[in-house]
Amino acid sequence: MATGVKTRIKLPDTAGAGDVITIKTQITHQMETGHRLDSAGVPLPRSIIHRLHCTFDGETVVDVDLRPGISTNPFFEFDAQVTRSGVFQFAWHDDDGAVYTAAKAISVT
Amino acid sequence: MRLTRRTMMTTACATWAGIGLPARAQPAEPDADEVIAAFIGDAPVRSDGITLDLPESVEDGYRVRVEVDAPGAEEVLLIAPANPVKAVVSVQFGAMAVTHRVVTRIRLAGPQQVVALARMPDGTVCRKTQHIDVLIGGCG
Numbered sequence: 001m002a003t004g005v006k007t008r009i010k011l012p013d014t015a016g017a018g019d020v021i022t023i024k025t026q027i028t029h030q031m032e033t034g035h036r037l038d039s040a041g042v043p044l045p046r047s048i049i050h051r052l053h054c055t056f057d058g059e060t061v062v063d064v065d066l067r068p069g070i071s072t073n074p075f076f077e078f079d080a081q082v083t084r085s086g087v088f089q090f091a092w093h094d095d096d097g098a099v100y101t102a103a104k105a106i107s108v109t
Numbered sequence: 110m111r112l113t114r115r116t117m118m119t120t121a122c123a124t125w126a127g128i129g130l131p132a133r134a135q136p137a138e139p140d141a142d143e144v145i146a147a148f149i150g151d152a153p154v155r156s157d158g159i160t161l162d163l164p165e166s167v168e169d170g171y172r173v174r175v176e177v178d179a180p181g182a183e184e185v186l187l188i189a190p191a192n193p194v195k196a197v198v199s200v201q202f203g204a205m206a207v208t209h210r211v212v213t214r215i216r217l218a219g220p221q222q223v224v225a226l227a228r229m230p231d232g233t234v235c236r237k238t239q240h241i242d243v244l245i246g247g248c249g
Binding site: 063066067068069071072074075077078 | 203
């Protein structure tokens, strides 16, 4: 498991029913492409976050399939229409099997 | 250093050796046309219905902001044909993602025609291509 992984979520605390909100996510990760060589000329093995799954009370908002072409510290921004209060959950899946999670509640009035 | 035919040949050979070595060490990646064909299948392709927002030119290919906007799309796929791995990212939208918009940051190995594809609920595929100049490649 990679060390010092930090996740960051940005979405409003409150919204009106039917509002479209913007969600920003980032995770600290080196996203080693598998195409770089170390000083001895040996390829560094691929080690990336390959999936980001965002759900709202179990329902998929976006399901992202990441490849090595995504930059270090993967950032994603997307929108969601909210009709009721609930919890956004985020899961980042690492090549090494680790799953990093974060959650943030929104209150819809 | 004086530029002679000899130094040019030596440099060219060394460059090819450098390129050839890691290429052999990697398993074969599908080329961009294969990736695009696999996504499209036999669906009709149209050029409207999708916007691809990325800069015309960047100095640094390590971190390029890209926005794909495909109203109504079920899934979008971004392809960088000059990268070692052509498919960069694909996104599936759930019912709540009503704008079908996604922003991310990608690596680009060099100047190229970036392709965005979107699968629509009516079975068509929207396609948008945009050229970007990259001064320093971001896949090294």
